[in-house]
Amino acid sequence: MSLEIEATDVIRLVQQFLKENNLQRTLQTLQEESTVALNTVDSIEGFTADIQNGRWDVVLKTVSQLKISQKKLVDLYEQITLELMELRELGAARSLLRQTDPMQYLKDHYPERYLHLEHLLSRTYFDEKEAYPDESSKEKRRAVIAQALSSEVTVVAPSRLLALLGQALKWQNAQGLLPPDTAYDLFRGAAPTAVAEDDAPPTECYNSIKFPKKQHAECVIFSPDGQYLVTGSVDGFIEIWNYMTGKLRKDFKYQAEDNLMLMEDAVLSLGFSRDSETLASGAQDGKIKVWKIQNGQCLRRFPNAHTQGVTSVSLSKDGTQVLSSSFDQTIRIHGMKSGKMTKEFRGHTSFVNDAAFSLDGTRVISASSDGTTKIWDVKTTDCVATITLHDGQAVSSGVHSPTATQICLLPRALDRFVLCNKSPYAYVMNLKGQVVKSMTAAPPPPAVGGGAAKSIAGTDLVAVTTSPKAEYTYCANEGNVLHAFHTESGKLMTSFKAAEAEIIGLAHHPFSNVLAVYSEDGVVSLWKP
Structure with missing residues (x-):
């Protein structure tokens, strides 16, 4: 159901507020400038x-x-x-x-x-x-x-504006759009991102989002303020969901009117600004768009961002730059103001599957199908470290290394990140390129003289994410099993089948224990402890 709200009614509500608070001069000015009379x-x-x-x-x-x-x-x-x-x-x-x-x-x-x-x-x-x-x-x-x-006047219940705002917040709370027990920034329309909830691994699927036949989400992301779950799908649509009910958010007027954010090709990547107000999306055709979430308007287009599919997009801390990686083997930085590429990082010899700014913004980390993970200096674009990983440790570059697929920053450690590659191992790395810890659910290698270790089908990892405080690292493998590791010790805490079809990726809520698992059968399953 869509409700039309007249602008004049909003002005009258503000006028009533001014009248009740004895702000007569302001009321008079507003009536004169808007030509709307309160008449109450x-x-x-x-x-x-x-x-x-x-x-x-x-x-x-x-x-x-x-x-x-x-x-x-x-x-x-x-x-x-x-x-x-x-x-x-x-x-x-x-x-x-x-x-x-x-x-x-x-x-x-x-x-x-x-x-x-x-x-x-x-x-x-x-x-x-x-x-x-x-x-x-x-x-x-x-x-x-x-x-x-x-007949010319009306009576309005006292504090009508405040009462309506209170009702709206109650409705949002009932719909699960506001995190419980937190303060709320009414002006920005956001809840603070800190809440006293201890990290806990998921155990039950409480809801799911099901896409139409032959459609599925290629990327899923939670906004940093925890209000939105956004999906980018193979048909080019970008949609905002209520992650509690699994339903499309109809409180966004453009979504209620089926006027969705749209790319011309499959959406492969999404990235939010820190304030959760803008969203970058990268597509299979190499284009990037940046959107304003509140009204669904496209703020900036990068039609020639890459020559092939955009595998990752992220916004710098200040929101002035867009970092992207691509199947065209490059990582690029684009200026939001100019709409042009400002920096390019070259050196990978195959697809770049993921790229991210380090938390302090001085480095770019990239993961490639050439088997390497590279760390770059943002200012100079020089590669400062190349990491090759094999069987849980860093090795010399002469050894064949599995495809590096995904990078996940550790929120509480400025110089650390988790890397996932097409092996049974996930790695905690530092910005010097050193392996701090490796985690695996694979059986231990055989004793000396017991023959070579065999790779068990379906144990290679495809996606990684962490809990809000990074106490746990979650990895999904090709067998659709989700592993929860204790990040500090590397110990496997639990494993369970999280999807029926091949898992594409994982996304974790920024401060609640809600994990989204999206798979090729068009299902985004939502898990909680």
């Missing part, structure tokens, strides 16, 4: 009673803050003038008749009525029948005016 009273019954009882000082003060048609104002001012004459308050009656805008309007448009009032004012006595002809009376005129003016 505390009580229609009270407003009507003031008119019917002739409490004109109160009525005029109320009416001065309202936008009322000239004809109705003329009727009101005419009645007040007549009653001042009856009270023989001739000076006040004369001022009202000759010095107010409604009476000037009366003089210009209804000269006979105006002259009639001037005639009554010149009399030395007040004649009720002359003032109220045709069986009218003061009471009847007051009643007619009260009815006319009360």
Whole structure:
């Protein structure tokens, strides 16, 4: 269900807030600049009673803050003038008749009525029948005016703006769009990313997102603020999901209207800005686009980012640069402002499957199908280390090394990252290119003289991610089994089958124990402890 909200209603809500907080000058300015009038009273019954009882000082003060048609104002001012004459308050009656805008309007448009009032004012006595002809009376005129003016005003419940905001947050909370028990930044529309939740490995699949037949997600990512789960699929669509319910987020107007973010080819990679407000996407055709999440608009296009598919995209800490890797064997940095490539890192001899900025932004780490992992100096684009890995350790470059597939930064260690390659091993590395630890679920090698170790089918790893505090490292293998390792000790904590079809990748929520596993059968399964 889609609700249309009028801009004028939003302005009135703000005006009501200003009125309740006695910010009269601001209210007046907003009414003048927007030409939208608040036209609210505390009580229609009270407003009507003031008119019917002739409490004109109160009525005029109320009416001065309202936008009322000239004809109705003329009727009101005419009645007040007549009653001042009856009270023989001739000076006040004369001022009202000759010095107010409604009476000037009366003089210009209804000269006979105006002259009639001037005639009554010149009399030395007040004649009720002359003032109220045709069986009218003061009471009847007051009643007619009260009815006319009360139709122009409305009553709004106190603190309506704050009440609506509270209801909206309750709804988002009920939909699972807000992390529980956290403060909330209402202005930015974001919850802080810190929450006291201990890392715990997943054990149950609580929900899943199922794509149509022959479609599947090629990449999945959580936003850094934890509000969004975003998928990029083979048909080029980029969609935002509620990771609790597994349903498409219809609170984004463009998604509710089926006007989705779209690439011309399969979406292979996604990367968020630190503030979760912009999203970069890389496609099979070598193009990159950067989107504004709130309205789905494309902020920047890089039509010639690469000559082949874009395997990874990430935004620099300050959001001014886009880092990308590609099947064209290069890693590149593109300027958000210029829309052009500013740096290129060359040296890999096969596909570059992943690239990431180090947490301090001084290095780029890349993983390639040529079997090497390289570390580059961001300023100079020089390669400062080349790492070749085999059977759980770094080896000389002469040895054949399996395809390096994915890099995962360790959030609490500036100089460390986890690397996954097409072997049964995952590696904790440092920025000097040294292996700090290797983790594997494969059986130990045979004793000396017991023959060569055999690779067991399906044990090679395809994806890696870590828990929010990096206490656990999660790896998925070709047999669709998920392994949870204790990162510090390298000990295998648990293993279980996490998908029916071949797993493409993993994504972890930034501060809750929610793990997304996406596979080739078009299912994104969502796991929790």
